[in-house]
Amino acid sequence: MSDIYQAPEAELTSGEHGGEYGSLEKGLAGDYSLPIGGILSEAWRRISGNKGSIWLGVLLYIFAYVIVDFIAGMFTGINNWSAEGTSVSVTSSITDGPSLLHQLIITAVTAPLTAGLMMIGIKIARDEVVSGSIVYSYFDKIVPLAICSILMGILIVIGFILLVLPGIYLSIAYMLALPLIVDKGLGPWEALETSRKAITKHWFAFFGLGIVCILVYLAGALALMIGLIWAIPTVMVAGGIAYRNIFGRAED
Structure with missing residues (x-):
């Protein structure tokens, strides 16, 4: 039986940045680096001239998310936009049927949107052509993306139930x-395991990058929210650079 985690034969490390690009094979072997300072510095440089595309993508994502949430609420009776509002906690989502269905619908339908938003940062990191409309470009892969998102949510919730730490690890x-899934053509479980195995090689470095990105968000919010104009694009591109360093270019 073939190894589903075997990297493709195509060369993924050539190009302007040479060794900065990873590959599936290198990622799974842990042959990459995540220098937090270097990633943020590069992200700050790369958002110049790209903030418009990034923010268009963010706004298109929010617009679509609100519509999906509203339509899901019509089927489930969960209305998050009424004057009273309906609080949907993690506990109620698990134990209450309508709340669970509502969350499943949102998770499934917005999975391509989330993938598109992440791909904006990845494409900028790889010097590829990018536009905000990329957010809507991956609905042809909604089935594997939805399955992946739902599986991810279930496993993370189980992890938090099991003494919290496994949930943090999986998150x-x-x-x-x-x-x-959209960049390398992997299946849902294959993508989850590939991400987990690769990130586990440098889990604390990735965790540290995540903490720093949260601090960047907070700093932007504290600056009268104006700082978010730069903070959100910087964090998105930083995530794209991390992906590029681990997994490299798109498959041919």
């Missing part, structure tokens, strides 16, 4: 699963 380890 970080699965972060690159969705772009692996």
Whole structure:
């Protein structure tokens, strides 16, 4: 039986940045680096001239998410936009049928949107042509993306139930699963395991990058929210650079 995690034969490390690009094979072997300072510095440089595309993608994502949430609410009776509002906690989502269905619909339908938003940062990191409309470009892969997102959510919830730490571990380890489906053509479980195995090689470095990105968000929010104009694009591109360093270019 063939190894589903075997990297393709195509060369993925050539190009302008040479060794900065990883590959599936290198990622799974842990043959990559995630220098936090270097990633943020490069991300800051790369957002110049790309902030418009990034923010268009963010706004298109929010617009679509609100519509999906509203339509899901029509079927489930969960209305998050009424004057009273309907609080949907993790506990109620698990134990209450309509809340669970509502969350499943949102998770499934917005999976391509999330993948598209992540691909904006990845394409910028790889000097590829990018536009905000990429957010809507991956609905042809909605089935594997939805399955991946639902599986991811279930496993993370189980992890948090099991003494919390496994949930934290999986929350970080699965972060690159969705772009692996659209960028590398992997299946849902294959993408989850590829992301987990690769990130586990340098889990604390990835976790540290995540913490720093959260601090960047907070700094932008504290600056009268104006700082988010730069903070959100910087964090998105930083995530794209991390993906590029681990997994490299798209498959041919």
